[in-house]
Amino acid sequence: MSEGAAKKEEKPRKFQAIKGTRDLLPPETALWTRVERIAQEIFTSYGFGEIRLPIFEQTDLFARSIGLETDVVSKEMYSFEDRDETSVSLRPEATASVCRAYIENGMQQLPQPVKLYTMGPMFRRERPQKGRYRQFYQIDAEVLGGSDAPGIDAELIEMVMTFFERLGLEGVQLDINCIGDKKCRPKYVELLRAELSKVKDKLGPDSQRRIETNSLRVLDSKLENEQRLIEGMPHIADHLCEECAENYRGVKKELELRGVKYRENWRLVRGLDYYSRTTFEITAKGLGSQNAVCGGGRYDGLMELLGGPPTRATGFAIGEDRLILSLQEAGKTPAAQGRDVYIAWMGEKAYAAAIRAAKDLRAAGLSVEFPPVEQKFGKALGQADKLGARYALILGDNEVASGEWTLKTLATGEQAKLTEASLLESLRKGKTVSS
Ligand code: ATP
Ligand code: MG
Numbered sequence: 330m331s332e333g334a335a336k337k338e339e340k341p342r343k344f345q346a347i348k349g350t351r352d353l354l355p356p357e358t359a360l361w362t363r364v365e366r367i368a369q370e371i372f373t374s375y376g377f378g379e380i381r382l383p384i385f386e387q388t389d390l391f392a393r394s395i396g397l398e399t400d401v402v403s404k405e406m407y408s409f410e411d412r413d414e415t416s417v418s419l420r421p422e423a424t425a426s427v428c429r430a431y432i433e434n435g436m437q438q439l440p441q442p443v444k445l446y447t448m449g450p451m452f453r454r455e456r457p458q459k460g461r462y463r464q465f466y467q468i469d470a471e472v473l474g475g476s477d478a479p480g481i482d483a484e485l486i487e488m489v490m491t492f493f494e495r496l497g498l499e500g501v502q503l504d505i506n507c508i509g510d511k512k513c514r515p516k517y518v519e520l521l522r523a524e525l526s527k528v529k530d531k532l533g534p535d536s537q538r539r540i541e542t543n544s545l546r547v548l549d550s551k552l553e554n555e556q557r558l559i560e561g562m563p564h565i566a567d568h569l570c571e572e573c574a575e576n577y578r579g580v581k582k583e584l585e586l587r588g589v590k591y592r593e594n595w596r597l598v599r600g601l602d603y604y605s606r607t608t609f610e611i612t613a614k615g616l617g618s619q620n621a622v623c624g625g626g627r628y629d630g631l632m633e634l635l636g637g638p639p640t641r642a643t644g645f646a647i648g649e650d651r652l653i654l655s656l657q658e659a660g661k662t663p664a665a666q667g668r669d670v671y672i673a674w675m676g677e678k679a680y681a682a683a684i685r686a687a688k689d690l691r692a693a694g695l696s697v698e699f700p701p702v703e704q705k706f707g708k709a710l711g712q713a714d715k716l717g718a719r720y721a722l723i724l725g726d727n728e729v730a731s732g733e734w735t736l737k738t739l740a741t742g743e744q745a746k747l748t749e750a751s752l753l754e755s756l757r758k759g760k761t762v763s764s
Contacts, residue, residue, distance in 0.1 A: 394602075394631055441475040460648070477641050505607060507607055532547070549598055
């Protein structure tokens, strides 16, 4: 059989995006861009600089920082052996990489604290559902080095709340908790484990397993029949060492000074192992049970765990997919981005003028659709309508000969005759009206 014949029989295969991943398309991407631009603006105003990180790292980096017993590391990572037989993983979060970069690039030599933000895709092999994907996006900010002054935690929280306010995010609720440090937490965890063990038989299999591996996580249970039992467990606030208790009081005072409203939630524990002291979570409206849009907190011990010098640090990660979903549910979608001008041209002389007009208008910041081949005016105007253009610039050889160009406002059907110069001028002005 000749090669050609073999090809003919082969049925072209249609491909689909991998489960839990999705394409983000226009016009929705305009909202993503807007959210990211505002994040950049606000974070910059708080003195944060952008860091861009690799998408994959050594598996060990995540295992060591996030913790072997966490869901993320034990079952959600995309890991593979690279050719040199080191295990690498697609990043499930950004903090570990930021710390690795801080150490590797000697950032402890810079004035402290170093304030960094980053945004991009993360990967976790979870069950896909509304607000939960296998490739999702985070906007992440970290404050590395410096002291444990409560003003640092409070300013970081103020920043993310300011960002959400600027976006008009609805139903924003900030929960905070203090989960102690390596001095006081182990004793509390011991006590909690002992108390949980007493009621072990009444807990579900997940919580039973977690009593041993990660007892704090039991507090996070959403199972209806476990709630009463968990409510009766000892509160960490009663078991903090004096330094942690003092620090937590300071953070709350600093939040109040900044006018940031919060709710204390003693059951708020974070899913990753590296957190200490003040942790927080922010929820928003319109997201069902996946309603956490931001999680964060202090992680003073992490840098040492990764071979760096003792370094205080705190940070947060915003779930951008959920942030966008909530904005969309609240109708905060920017108007679909139509074109400003559609150039309807006919004739050779008009073509040269049309090329010039397209260039000039684009340089003035307008969005211009310029059809590459000649169309009858009727068809061109129909096309302009479909694309949601505000104006059609009608350019035939007559217009070019007389020097009077026609500008049609599509919504009203109004037509104006203008010279090339006055047309540019009025469209430039019109642009501020439209945007
Ligand atoms: P959750 O309890 O909702 O699974 P988490 O504690 O695993 O969240 P973090 O690791 O703290 O989440 O990540 C911070 C934020 O990233 C979350 O608050 C959420 O908005 C978002 N996020 C986490 N996992 C996903 C996912 N699989 N899909 C979409 N967004 C996610
Ligand atoms: Mg999770």
